[in-house]
Amino acid sequence: MERIIYVDNAATTSVSKLALNAMLPFYETHFGNPSSIYSIGQTAKKAIEDARETIANCLGANANEIFFTSCGSESDNWAIKGVAHNLIKKGKNHIITSKFEHHAVLHTVQALEREGFSVTYLDVHEDGIIRVKELEQAITDKTALVTIMYANNEIGTIQPIKEIGEVCRKHKVLFHTDAVQAVGNIKIDVNEQNIDMLSLSAHKFHGPKGVGALYVRRGVALERLIEGGAQERSRRAGTENVAGIVGMAAALKSACDGMIKREEKLIAMRDKLIENLLKIDYSRLNGHRTKRLAGNVNISFSGIEGESLLLMLDAKGICASSGSACTSGSLDPSHVLLAIGLPHEIAHGSLRLSLSDENSMDEVDYILEVLPPIVEKLRSMSPLWEKIVAKAR
Amino acid sequence: MSYSEKVMDHFANPRNVGEMPDADGIGEVGNPKCGDIMKMYIKVKDNVITDVKFKTFGCGAAIATSSMATELIKGKTIDDALKLTNKAVMEALDGLPPVKIHCSVLAEQAIKSAIADYYTKKGIDPSLIVGEIPCCDHEHGNCNCVE
Numbered sequence: 001m002e003r004i005i006y007v008d009n010a011a012t013t014s015v016s017k018l019a020l021n022a023m024l025p026f027y028e029t030h031f032g033n034p035s036s037i038y039s040i041g042q043t044a045k046k047a048i049e050d051a052r053e054t055i056a057n058c059l060g061a062n063a064n065e066i067f068f069t070s071c072g073s074e075s076d077n078w079a080i081k082g083v084a085h086n087l088i089k090k091g092k093n094h095i096i097t098s099k100f101e102h103h104a105v106l107h108t109v110q111a112l113e114r115e116g117f118s119v120t121y122l123d124v125h126e127d128g129i130i131r132v133k134e135l136e137q138a139i140t141d142k143t144a145l146v147t148i149m150y151a152n153n154e155i156g157t158i159q160p161i162k163e164i165g166e167v168c169r170k171h172k173v174l175f176h177t178d179a180v181q182a183v184g185n186i187k188i189d190v191n192e193q194n195i196d197m198l199s200l201s202a203h204k205f206h207g208p209k210g211v212g213a214l215y216v217r218r219g220v221a222l223e224r225l226i227e228g229g230a231q232e233r234s235r236r237a238g239t240e241n242v243a244g245i246v247g248m249a250a251a252l253k254s255a256c257d258g259m260i261k262r263e264e265k266l267i268a269m270r271d272k273l274i275e276n277l278l279k280i281d282y283s284r285l286n287g288h289r290t291k292r293l294a295g296n297v298n299i300s301f302s303g304i305e306g307e308s309l310l311l312m313l314d315a316k317g318i319c320a321s322s323g324s325a326c327t328s329g330s331l332d333p334s335h336v337l338l339a340i341g342l343p344h345e346i347a348h349g350s351l352r353l354s355l356s357d358e359n360s361m362d363e364v365d366y367i368l369e370v371l372p373p374i375v376e377k378l379r380s381m382s383p384l385w386e387k388i389v390a391k392a393r
Numbered sequence: 394m395s396y397s398e399k400v401m402d403h404f405a406n407p408r409n410v411g412e413m414p415d416a417d418g419i420g421e422v423g424n425p426k427c428g429d430i431m432k433m434y435i436k437v438k439d440n441v442i443t444d445v446k447f448k449t450f451g452c453g454a455a456i457a458t459s460s461m462a463t464e465l466i467k468g469k470t471i472d473d474a475l476k477l478t479n480k481a482v483m484e485a486l487d488g489l490p491p492v493k494i495h496c497s498v499l500a501e502q503a504i505k506s507a508i509a510d511y512y513t514k515k516g517i518d519p520s521l522i523v524g525e526i527p528c529c530d531h532e533h534g535n536c537n538c539v540e
Binding site for chain 2: 385
């Protein structure tokens with residue numbers, strides 16, 4: 001079989017054997033509806049509550065503060081719209097976020113803008129990190145919510161979550177974080193870090209797709225997003241994705257238990273990639289060098305375009321992603337790369353490699369062997385590269 | 394989005410790629426901001442395009458359409474080359490995904506631009522022969538702006 005090297009773990013991860021095995025009985029044997037009173041329903045119900053407990057423990061939360069959803073995007077939508085539509089009744093019509101949030105957050109606050117809310121988009125600076133001082137200056141007595149992602153999905157930069165939480169607490173403003181990329185990779189304690197709401201998604205940490213959760217601190221009032229039955233203590237309707245929830249809990253527990261050891265391994269692989277890829281002329285690392293996810297590498301190569309790079313990597317069995325316009329489906333490159341100040345033409349030539357525990361140093365070496373000649377080949381046929389070289393002379 | 398086998402073949406093994414130091418005409422279209430630039434070189438003898446080379450910065454479709462366009466005009470008269478449409482380039486590649494149609498437009502324009510340069514070098518006003526090469530029409534996918 002052709003060799004496949006999967007380094008797109010920020011897009012999604014494989015479902016671990018552990019998670020899959022935990023899930024299977026809930027498709028075959030305990031398939032009952034958790035709202036039913038007979039035993040196969042009650043077994044499912046118990047499994048959901050156990051999963052809730054497990055997930056709460058991983059976040060330092062209480063089980064009754066965890067609500068299951070269908071994905072990270074739903075969690076973000078619910079948290080943001082739920083708070084906004086509740087606090088508008090008290091005259092609070094202002095939201096603070098950052099320029100490089102995931103679209104699940106950006107498009108949600110933009111929808112609220114169309115309803116009449118005002119939104120402040122904090123600068124993320126060249127290093128891809130917001131400044132807490134600028135956040136504090138943006139808070140007014142009309143501010144309903146601050147929503148800042150924990151770690152960025154493209155460049156992996158980690159935000160000063162605890163400090164953000166402190167400022168929000170001081171000014172009595174609710175704080176939501178889209179932690180989809182962080183959960184399972186970074187130690188999180190919602191109390192210590194003053195987090196009021198947190199979104200997570202199972203498929204980013206070797207759980208299944210189609211299931212996520214929202215942590216909601218006790219006492220935080222949220223309007224419902226999904227109306228219907230009395231599931232999730234009447235706050236989120238819909239028959240529970242029992243197997244998905246069970247798989248998510250198993251995957252998260254495993255991720256949290258092995259976090260320290262895994263982080264060491266990922267950082268060694270990440271740093272080797274960064275160090276060696278930066279040896280290529282006219283390459284640059286996007287995002288802070290160390291305040292980034294252990295598995296995230298994001299590098300731009302001047303003079304080439306990302307989609308061509310991905311196609312050539314794919315021909316060598318390497319699955320990666322890019323922030324070029326061609327892969328974003330529009331004429332503009334990634335809003336994240338533009339937010340950190342990259343010119344369009346450099347953003348087009350970006351490459352993201354996102355590692356997981358399933359990758360090996362051997363694979364890193366293979367990437368380092370294969371990638372530089374591909375960059376060279378694309379540059380040799382690029383008129384833009386010709387100009388860059390001419391300018392340098 | 395997926396590419397046809399022909400697109401993948403022309404992307405992976407581009408024909409006529411390279412530079413031409415003694416070119417009779419050179420055309421360059423596109424914009425680094427939009428993510429694609431095509432540069433085309435032609436050699437002309439007795440009104441026939443005897444050789445053609447290209448260099449492209451861009452996505453898979455941009456490289457494949459450049460490659461196919463060079464194949465389609467090599468050995469043809471200038472008149473025939475000017476008749477080459479983006480549609481013909483697309484058809485020769487067994488189609489392109491809708492978001493990539495502008496790449497074939499760019500390829501057509503690169504050829505026209507090289508021919509225009511050929512006439513200009515000969516002291517002939519190309520606008521009457523080649524016509525207008527439209528500039529930067531993002532909305533309709535005709536991005537053709539060199540900064």
